Amino acid sequence: MAEPALAVRALEAGYVRGVPILRGVGFDLAAGEILAVLGPNGAGKSTLVRTIAGLVPRFAGEIRLAGASLADLPPHRVVAAGFAYVPQVANVFAELTVDENLALGGYTLKRGRAERAARVFELFPDLVAKRQAKAGRLSGGQRQMVAIARALMVEPRVLALDEPSAGLAPIVVEQVFAMIRRVARSGVAVLVVEQNVRAALATADRALVLAEGVERLSGPAGDVAANAAIAEIYLGGAPAGASP
Secondary structure (H helix, E strand, C coil): CCCCCCCEEEEEEEEEEECCCEEEEEEEECCCCCEEECCCCCCCHHHHHHHHCCCCCCCEEEECCCCCECCCHHHHHHHHCCCCECCCCCCCCEEEECHHHHHHCCCCCCCCCHHHHHHHHHHHHHHHHHHEEEHCCHHHHHHHHHHHCCCCCCCEEEEEECCCCCCCCCCHHHHHHHHHHHHHHHCCCEEECCCHHHHHHHHEEEEEEECCEEEEEEEHHHHHHCCHHHHHCCCCCCCCCCCC
8 A cells, every 4th residue: 555645643733732623633645645634723734734744733633645754854854755745924025026936936946947837837837927026916726826836846745735715705715726636636635724714625635624623523524524523623614514
């Protein structure tokens, strides 16, 4: 059996030793799969992806990418290993053009940067006409495209997105999640933290629900969407798959 693209086991992490935010979280993520990480504010969702990215201290547990340990690696080595992270805010260089943003994303590539950019633009054709535009002058949805496109320049095995739909209009949210599906179809494993539960579950293959740093539910996205108890306790209302 092939190694998962990303394997997390019994992860404990936080900002202050002895006060863990994550307590025993674990999951597998396969190549080409989308895993949605859900839960209320303060559940530890962003801490999870930031810990994997090497930005938050790990206290215990394992993090493995394609079988190789990421534990305690500095962020630049996590990126070099194949993990790309797109934060919720400040995720583009506003005063640089789209082309310049992508060039910075691929600065570690020793060769083939132009060819890689061409393949990335195939995933994001709407950006082709904006290549010379400054990223800060683009729409919210287009800026999110730039952020994801830049992350893909390092040819990651795993792409982690922290609330990619935050602040976007509903029609733009649909476009962003369609974009996420395209990325997954290209073979990249996608880990997406989201507050937009319905959009995330409609897009993801599987979901992981956190509350107070503990895994409360995991499984196929459709099963999580239909779970009334979890929706009421952790997601704030009716089952996520129900009509408003």
